[in-house]
Amino acid sequence: MPVEAEEAIAPEAVLDVLEAEAIHVLREVAGAFRRPVLLYSIGKDSSVLLHLAIKAFAPGPVPFPVLHIDTKWKFREMIDFRDATARRLGIDLRVHTNEDGRAEGVTPFTHGSHEYTRIMKTVALRQALDAAGFDAAIGGARRDEERSRAKERMFSLREPGHRWEPRKQRPEFWRSANTELAEGQTMRVFPLSNWTELDVWRYIKREAIPVVPLYFAKPRPVVERDGALIMVDDDRYPLHEGERPEERLVRFRTLGCYPLTAAVESKAETLDELIDEMRADRRSERAGRLIDGEGGKSMESKKTEGYF
Amino acid sequence: MTLVDAAPLRAGHRPVSVLRLIACGSVDDGKSTLIGRLLAETGSVPDDQLDYARRTRRGGSTVPVGEVDYSLLTDGLEAEHEQGITIDVAYRHLDLPSGRRVIIADAPGHEQYTRNMAVATSTADVALLLVDATKGIRAQTRRHLAVCALMGVRTVIAAVNKLDARGYDHVLYEELAGGVRSAAARFDVEDVEVIPVSALGGDNVITGSAKMPWYHGPTVLGALSAWRPPEHEPADDGGFRLPVQYIVRADDFRGFAGTVVGGSLRPGDPVVVAGSGAASTIATVRGPDGPVDRADPDMPATVTLADEIDVRRGDLLTTPPATSGDLEPATAFSAHLVWTADEPLAHGRSYLLLAGPLTVPAVVTTIRGKLDVNSGEQLAARTLGINDIGTVELTTNSPVSLDRYATSRDTGSFLLVDRVSKDTVAAGMVRHPLRRGTNIVPHDYAVDRAARSRLKGQRSRVLWLTGLPGAGKSTIADALERRLHSMGLHTYVLDGDNVRSGLNKDLGFTPEDRAENVRRVAETARLLLDAGLIVVVALVSPFRSDRMVAKSLFDAGDFLECWVDTPAEVCAERDPKGLYAKAKAGKIPNMTGVGQGYEEPEQPDLVVNGAGSLEDTVAELVSKLV
Ligand SMILES: Nc1nc2c(ncn2[C@@H]2O[C@H](COP(=O)(O)OP(=O)(O)O)[C@@H](O)[C@H]2O)c(=O)[nH]1
Numbered sequence: 001m002p003v004e005a006e007e008a009i010a011p012e013a014v015l016d017v018l019e020a021e022a023i024h025v026l027r028e029v030a031g032a033f034r035r036p037v038l039l040y041s042i043g044k045d046s047s048v049l050l051h052l053a054i055k056a057f058a059p060g061p062v063p064f065p066v067l068h069i070d071t072k073w074k075f076r077e078m079i080d081f082r083d084a085t086a087r088r089l090g091i092d093l094r095v096h097t098n099e100d101g102r103a104e105g106v107t108p109f110t111h112g113s114h115e116y117t118r119i120m121k122t123v124a125l126r127q128a129l130d131a132a133g134f135d136a137a138i139g140g141a142r143r144d145e146e147r148s149r150a151k152e153r154m155f156s157l158r159e160p161g162h163r164w165e166p167r168k169q170r171p172e173f174w175r176s177a178n179t180e181l182a183e184g185q186t187m188r189v190f191p192l193s194n195w196t197e198l199d200v201w202r203y204i205k206r207e208a209i210p211v212v213p214l215y216f217a218k219p220r221p222v223v224e225r226d227g228a229l230i231m232v233d234d235d236r237y238p239l240h241e242g243e244r245p246e247e248r249l250v251r252f253r254t255l256g257c258y259p260l261t262a263a264v265e266s267k268a269e270t271l272d273e274l275i276d277e278m279r280a281d282r283r284s285e286r287a288g289r290l291i292d293g294e295g296g297k298s299m300e301s302k303k304t305e306g307y308f
Numbered sequence: 309m310t311l312v313d314a315a316p317l318r319a320g321h322r323p324v325s326v327l328r329l330i331a332c333g334s335v336d337d338g339k340s341t342l343i344g345r346l347l348a349e350t351g352s353v354p355d356d357q358l359d360y361a362r363r364t365r366r367g368g369s370t371v372p373v374g375e376v377d378y379s380l381l382t383d384g385l386e387a388e389h390e391q392g393i394t395i396d397v398a399y400r401h402l403d404l405p406s407g408r409r410v411i412i413a414d415a416p417g418h419e420q421y422t423r424n425m426a427v428a429t430s431t432a433d434v435a436l437l438l439v440d441a442t443k444g445i446r447a448q449t450r451r452h453l454a455v456c457a458l459m460g461v462r463t464v465i466a467a468v469n470k471l472d473a474r475g476y477d478h479v480l481y482e483e484l485a486g487g488v489r490s491a492a493a494r495f496d497v498e499d500v501e502v503i504p505v506s507a508l509g510g511d512n513v514i515t516g517s518a519k520m521p522w523y524h525g526p527t528v529l530g531a532l533s534a535w536r537p538p539e540h541e542p543a544d545d546g547g548f549r550l551p552v553q554y555i556v557r558a559d560d561f562r563g564f565a566g567t568v569v570g571g572s573l574r575p576g577d578p579v580v581v582a583g584s585g586a587a588s589t590i591a592t593v594r595g596p597d598g599p600v601d602r603a604d605p606d607m608p609a610t611v612t613l614a615d616e617i618d619v620r621r622g623d624l625l626t627t628p629p630a631t632s633g634d635l636e637p638a639t640a641f642s643a644h645l646v647w648t649a650d651e652p653l654a655h656g657r658s659y660l661l662l663a664g665p666l667t668v669p670a671v672v673t674t675i676r677g678k679l680d681v682n683s684g685e686q687l688a689a690r691t692l693g694i695n696d697i698g699t700v701e702l703t704t705n706s707p708v709s710l711d712r713y714a715t716s717r718d719t720g721s722f723l724l725v726d727r728v729s730k731d732t733v734a735a736g737m738v739r740h741p742l743r744r745g746t747n748i749v750p751h752d753y754a755v756d757r758a759a760r761s762r763l764k765g766q767r768s769r770v771l772w773l774t775g776l777p778g779a780g781k782s783t784i785a786d787a788l789e790r791r792l793h794s795m796g797l798h799t800y801v802l803d804g805d806n807v808r809s810g811l812n813k814d815l816g817f818t819p820e821d822r823a824e825n826v827r828r829v830a831e832t833a834r835l836l837l838d839a840g841l842i843v844v845v846a847l848v849s850p851f852r853s854d855r856m857v858a859k860s861l862f863d864a865g866d867f868l869e870c871w872v873d874t875p876a877e878v879c880a881e882r883d884p885k886g887l888y889a890k891a892k893a894g895k896i897p898n899m900t901g902v903g904q905g906y907e908e909p910e911q912p913d914l915v916v917n918g919a920g921s922l923e924d925t926v927a928e929l930v931s932k933l934v
Pocket of ligand 1: 339
């Protein structure tokens with residue numbers, strides 16, 4: 001093998017390859033499926049996905065709608081950002097909430113985080129996909145998020161009822177995808193599979209993609225629960241007797257429902273500081289998500305139920 | 309070497325900022341330990357996972373608690389193992405000090421090993437091959453090399469591992485290195501680096517080893533950093549390849565979007581649609597950030613053309629003339645198949661062939677043999693089962709333009725998909741085209757079906773009776789034909805048993821033979837339809853997909869699928885040919901309804917009750933036919 005002097009490779013070049021791969025997948029979805037939809041969680045990965053979709057089809061419009069599953073427990077800043085983004089980009093944003101769950105009074109406090117997530121996110125997503133007859137749902141999941149995701153397909157097949165059936169998953173060769181669906185089957189597609197968390201932030205910086213300000217450090221009112229810092233975003237949060245939220249300089253690594261998303265103490269107020277901090281802080285990204293830990297439930301079993 | 313024809317050349321254009329690596333080794337060769345160490349020492353593992361690998365111990369581990377057991381870092385999939393979930397291929401990332409990203413594909417499966425390795429190698433530039441020094445070179449090593457070569461991996465980094473357990477023996481290393489090189493040479497893999505390592509001790513993984521002063525080559529990390537794609541000759545015509553994925557429309561913009569998979573394209577370049585031959589000139593090229601003056605391989609591009617020509621998703625835009633060389637459209641190909649489905653290949657059954665964004669029906673017409681991955685020999689084969697690698701010939705319903713796999717992994721590869729289940733049943737690599745579509749120009753005869761039908765004063769059609777043995781298909785066909793004949797109409801009956809005594813007497817009753825039986829009967833019915841006749845087919849035809857294929861040969865309205873729906877008990881009781889009795893006695897293993905299932909039609913054009921009045925049935929069918 002030819003051994004040559006090592007030459008430095010710019011991170012840009014890696015981003016170009018990842019971008020090309022994601023655009024290829026997005027175009028394939030738009031070309032092959034009848035009714036695709038982009039799942040928009042308002043987080044950094046979704047923001048990147050949306051940006052890539054705009055690039056993939058320019059100068060034409062993004063040829064599919066964007067769907068947000070609103071549990072009604074998202075950070076308020078997330079909802080503001082979502083609506084501003086939809087206006088800014090002129091995209092077809094659809095919002096769905098599981099109204100049955102709401103009517104039954106399902107909250108993270110009354111039903112436990114796992115059951116709450118199942119009803120307000122998993123079931124809600126199924127409702128929304130079924131109602132519109134979407135046959136392909138694009139999501140922003142990455143293989144580096146958790147060790148068990150390393151084996152995830154880019155095109156993940158769901159059986160009728162959105163069941164994830166390990167035995168039915170298709171082998172993925174080259175850059176070809178088998179996008180054919182049998183009766184009742186649907187597809188979940190993950191164009192960012194090969195991106196790392198750092199890639200996402202570098203790309204956000206390079207492309208100047210707006211993200212929710214919650215990712216940056218700011219004094220925010222938090223309480224401590226089981227070692228996790230929870231931001232008290234509104235007066236629905238049940239405080240213990242005599243407990244008062246205290247202002248701390250915090251930011252969020254991932255965004256979800258505010259009572260279930262732990263903040264990290266941080267001084268990173270800008271993208272550059274955030275990227276530097278990320279390089280130094282070496283914990284898994286999902287360490288800040290409370291639902292992953294509960295009851296020993298693996299990501300796997302949640303996925304079998306249809307959690308994204 | 310006969311089995312591998314050549315290796316992809318286009319890979320040479322890939323950007324080297326990302327290196328795709330396949331890791332292969334047998335269980336316990338130390339693959340997890342080696343990958344774990346590469347990940348950890350390049351800073352690719354979060355601290356909490358390192359902590360886990362310090363605290364946790366699995367049976368057999370000799371690593372003291374408190375130190376990192378590197379084999380646990382790639383693990384995380386144990387839970388799935390226990391739940392019986394098969395892991396096919398796991399992907400992990402690391403960044404080399406140079407900034408190069410390495411994407412490692414790890415195929416740990418045992419049962420589905422060939423299939424999973426084929427998946428992982430399909431995109432790989434380099435293979436990292438583990439050889440356990442305490443065990444030597446085994447059949448597995450040759451098998452890994454065979455699959456790498458077949459799928460076009462041109463560079464192998466072989467890590468001779470566990471040398472610590474053999475006293476860092478230089479002679480042993482030289483012996484194994486020679487063995488790896490000669491095994492690789494058998495499969496025409498020339499770019500081989502053999503590195504003596506101890507994954508456990510970290511010798512020659514990231515840094516060199518004082519314990520092996522006799523070794524002067526690169527470490528594993530060094531070899532990955534130094535890798536350059538092999539030099540390749542350009543494709544036959546040196547042209548670009550842009551498979552069209554999507555058509556972008558905006559105000560007065562009509563652009564064809566896809567990923568450039570070979571060559572470069574620029575505004576002003578002449579362009580032709582492979583297949584149709586429609587030609588134009590590239591007007592503009594857009595990259596991800598807007599207009600560009602050139603698009604290179606692996607780049608997303610959207611092109612507009614100077615002329616309004618017909619271009620659809622699945623078309624291949626290329627440099628003219630696309631009528632020479634491999635891109636000349638053909639309807640028959642020789643190819644290697646890696647069979648990936650539990651259900652074996654059915655000779656004569658129609659599958660969907662997916663080549664990038666293009667989809668066409670295709671039939672495997674001949675199985676030339678299958679590869680014995682351990683010996684590298686070609687064996688005779690009647691069918692292909694899961695994990696088999698076969699050499700086959702296949703024909704497509706319409707002409708397609710495919711490269712040889714040796715020219716391009718993208719435009720020289722395809723998937724075969726089952727028409728009903730939609731499962732991917734095989735991955736295919738084109739060896740070469742066999743029959744040029746342009747050589748067969750159907751002759752248009754002046755006397756055609758319409759003329760023949762007119763003369764007979766009837767509309768020709770095919771009525772396909774399907775149902776269990778004993779359902780009454782032959783009885784109905786006979787009564788129906790007599791009635792039509794008495795009405796002065798021209799008819800013909802193709803009866804399963806009668807056809808099997810002549811045209812199909814070489815066929816048995818396995819699913820493959822049944823598929824071929826149905827195909828021949830359907831083609832015959834098509835000829836008779838063209839002759840202007842009303843054709844009644846009486847054939848068990850138990851498999852849905854076979855009937856779908858039959859139907860797909862005809863225009864809508866010309867073919868009526870009629871299900872003779874008779875309860876199974878009634879059929880068994882009637883048993884006009886004594887078949888049920890024999891099957892029960894175990895004398896007919898593949899009897900439909902006993903040993904093999906009958907797949908009921910989901911949307912038949914007609915359903916008749918085979919246990920009802922024959923007269924009513926015939927009257928109903930006549931009303932549908934005339
Ligand atoms: N002596 C020695 N043992 C090793 C070395 N690498 C791995 N092993 C041991 O071999 C066994 C299997 O290793 P593992 O990495 O799990 O193998 P895998 O099945 O190929 O992933 C473990 O007990 C390791 O500790 C090595 O370089 N030297």
